[in-house]
Amino acid sequence: MAKGRNLIVLVATYNLSRIGGTESWCYTIAKELKIRGYDVEYFTISRGITSKKLEEIGINFMSKKKYDLILANHTNVIDRLLNKGVIIQTMHGIFSSLEFPNKYADLFVSISREIQDFNKTKGRDSVFIPNGIDLQRFHNNRPLNEKLTRILSLSHSERANEKLKTACDMLNIELLTINKFKTPIWDIENYINKVDLVIGLGRSAYDAMACGRPIIVYDERDYMNSNADGYINFENIDLSFRFNCSGRGLKKKFTVDDLVEEFLLYNTKTGKDMRSFAENNLDIKKIVDSYLDLYEREKEKHRSVARFLRNSFAKGKARLMLAKYAFSSYLYNKIYTK
Known part of the structure; x- marks a missing residue:
């Protein structure tokens, strides 16, 4: 789970003008992140019903140049968010070209095993994280009839x-x-x-x-x-x-x-x-935990690479200094010990 300073998160998708599965996914995950105290904004190419609902709960349109984490859904959206932060692309289907993996995303998530298998045949590994539902909003508030009516x-x-x-x-x-x-x-x-x-x-x-x-x-x-x-x-x-x-x-x-x-x-x-x-x-709380854990693993991987490069540079610098010292000693001996 994400630790340290308050995360700045962007939730991005192609269309928020209507109500649908992906739109509901965006709203639900953005709301849960907001509840946890994260700084959350959204991005879309088409605003409307769902984007207005996001703004009603204090989640506004993209205003920052950089984000810690970008949760994006569609390949053409990712093209517009390059170099703005760590991008996790979530794929919701196998039919639309919008759902195809974008090579510029850092990590990939499939909401079903079918989608995960489909993308693997295309040479792209992904993590399975299912849809998340707000179980406080969606709950049983009326008993079922014993007979189907x-x-x-x-x-x-x-x-x-x-x-x-x-x-x-x-x-x-x-x-x-x-x-x-x-x-x-x-x-x-x-x-x-x-x-x-x-x-x-x-x-x-x-x-x-x-x-x-x-x-x-x-x-x-x-x-x-x-x-x-x-x-x-x-x-x-x-x-x-x-x-x-x-x-x-x-x-x-x-x-x-x-x-x-x-x-x-x-x-x-x-x-x-x-x-x-x-x-x-399907509990959205567990789903958000899974995304944040995935983000943390990616950040740790980057930190490990950075440490490796720093250590390699430090070792290389030390070897260079030793080489310079050895060469200087060689020249000194060559010139002054004849």
Whole structure:
């Protein structure tokens, strides 16, 4: 964990104009650093909803020439921050070119094992540190119904939501849908806590876990095949988590009848299990500790190199002085002892 003087930290990402997984990552990690008393600023190419939320808690746009630590997300952002501090690039996906490693970053972090494996095939090693969730903000403030009565879909796909609506109607379940691109909602935890089960991918699933909600990992997005891991429990959560709860773990294809079968797996105990998983794996306090430890190891490596160079220089200087003395002695003997 970082020691010594107060760290100056920059949290940087391509877009903070909207609400999304990476945007929420930035807000959550910046807020935790701020709570710890660090001097935190943000940088983005596109300001908006999330950058305003950062400014509301006293985290302002980049104003300094140098930072101790830069937590950056996208390769084109890093190009604008060269020589400003130690850069840790966090990679959140495998599809967008923005997520590709930038050779100028000092260290690399992957938020899932899948991303870590993908980058290793490209010759780039990275450290696995998962998404971090604010467990004080995202928590269970309403008990689950014993019988599944209300579902929240955070799907981006109308096709998926149509299937979900048909399946819900068959079981007389109420369906609430929120598409962040059409209806961006900041306090999504309030909606999560109104339902018994949440459907979504990635950070949407993690937010629901933290609120003690059972989840179904499912969507049908245009940029990838229709994949799903289904109803998550302790039997499949490790595999789903390895792939960032993207549906690429089990790669199921769901029909309406399949979704009905998934709904029938609902159990209130699963909600408690999900909260426990979030506490053990997604707590933002632990995640920030991991980043600060990584930073400290990098700084120690730099200090070791500096010590080596200083010692090498000192030894070289001593050898040079001895050589000069030996040469002077040789000349003296040559001239005056004939």
